[in-house]
Amino acid sequence: MINLLQRTLSSEVPAIREGQNANGLVSWRWLHEGIVEVTPKQHCHEDQSVVLSAGIHGNETAPIELLDRLVNDIMNGQIPLAVRMLAIIGNPMAVRSDQRYIKADMNRMFGGRHSKFEPSEETARAQLLESVVRDFINTSTTCIHLDMHTAIRQSLLPQFGVLPFNVPGTPPNPKLLDLLDASGLDALVLHTEPGGAFTHYTGELTNASSCTLELGKALPLGHNNLDQFTSYDQVMRSLVSGGCTSPAMASRSARSPIRVFRVLRSVINPVEWILFPNTNVALGLRAGIVLTEVPRSTLFQS
Template sequence: MKDFLHTMLQGQPPQETSGENAELTWQWLADGVLLLEPKVVADDIKHVLMSAGVHGNETAPIEILSRHVNRLLNGEMPLAVRLLVVLGNPDAIRAGVRYQSVDLNRLFHGHHRHYPACSETQRAIELENIVETFFADTSTERFHFDLHTAIRESFHLRFGLLPQKTLASDDFLHGLIGMGLEALVINPIPGGTFSYYTHAALQVQSCTLELGKVRPFGENDLSQFAAADRALECFICGEAFSADMLAPVKVYQVVRELKKLSDDFHFIDVSDNAKNFTCFTQGTLIAQDGDVMYRVERANEWLIFPNAGVKTGLRAGLMLAEADLDALM
């Protein structure tokens, strides 16, 4: 196999489901799931999960990650970690849609049990089993980067959501900053995202990365993702992050989840095209759901992921307050 993405898009397993080159061995574990391991394993080797395409229409991270995999398979790039590469929702990727029946990034950590069986619920179960096996009996550092692009515009073009309150590794933090992230959002609220699952269930240092705007295959300006591209390469190859890659980053803490309790939920002082990280002042009525009022409680709060169209019971937005980078370490 020479082209990972092309193979996945065909909808059939490769003729050979395992192989090797001078530096590594690889195994095709499932549709869009590839395990790559170096032939020489260091005692302190890191175990790294890199995922993209959990939403099938978020194509730029899929292209970037697949290009790195192709370089590894073709012997053009060294491998310094155990690497599990996951293209999350192959059926949706092939169809060019966000998801087919249910948003896959709401189904992990057992949340698939709350939905009728479909391709996405089965995929969540499959990925949980694969990832659990990958991280089993590992004692050195374990990382998960779940790569996404955002639906709406943002005042911070690239940002990350952390399901953990603190980070145990400088390498992980430097990698996130090295990806060109302008902001980090601490969000330990339990949920069904892929990154929350790997952290909560498997104690992996995890992050959901929003790296730009949704575009179809072939329409991405990959130069906008150059920092993330380079940082992923550093992690894969075991290279240190240089000082010029570590720019300042803003840190926010989720202070409230806007839960859609009924079909009456609607935003008040939020425009339909409001950007992520729009700032609102104390007392502003953000949303209403029947008798429930969501008002800004602090001097300033920032809103991300406003979406009144989600299904009842799901998150319709997150309110943030500023935090300190030191709080993460």
């Protein structure tokens, strides 16, 4: 058993760093602290891969637990694996101390921006994650990366996805869009310029289709009601089982359509609000992002 979360919490380096799962159909490798690669021995979709990351912010616990449970279920043979998969607990130091970050916010460091921060374990970790995902993704024809977060405070639209800035005219990967639609998200937010988030890095600088998921509020590790996140769990499971099974995902038609927002601008001095409002930032730093609701067709416009 890999015990991704438990080993990350205890800073334990496994004595054995590779092996097979219970039914012998999956091989695994412990690449670095909190990073495991799992590979099906018989690929259902040989050239596809999936990166699932959580805990880039250390106190955003529920997605870490979901990811750990998913890896365990693959190891137990309870769910089939059809694609190569990389499971990442982003910021182990911050997870252990139940803080968003220790020195600086890792989700602003990607795309080489870590070099602009004072060197720390977090800048080193961001650099490591860049190199690990680049190597992993570059060996696949297509890759989907979901980076899972939870919100600091309540939101009018509690569960939403953020699509990183994309080359104009490049619509989102249809498979990713189908999954997001099926997930029951309240909204999709389209970034209009590059940034330092993990998904920006994988979306811009590798050939991945990436999305940051904000899944509502989380409680301390072990206290989350994971039932609240069932639809995301199903999305992850569907993604990694790659159609080898047909998970019972609820039909989107039963819900109101997903709302699409486009970023208008960042708030530099906090008067307005909507996305990631945070008054606790130094003058001159981003205190929020102003959005405007747009038609779904915006997803496909150049």
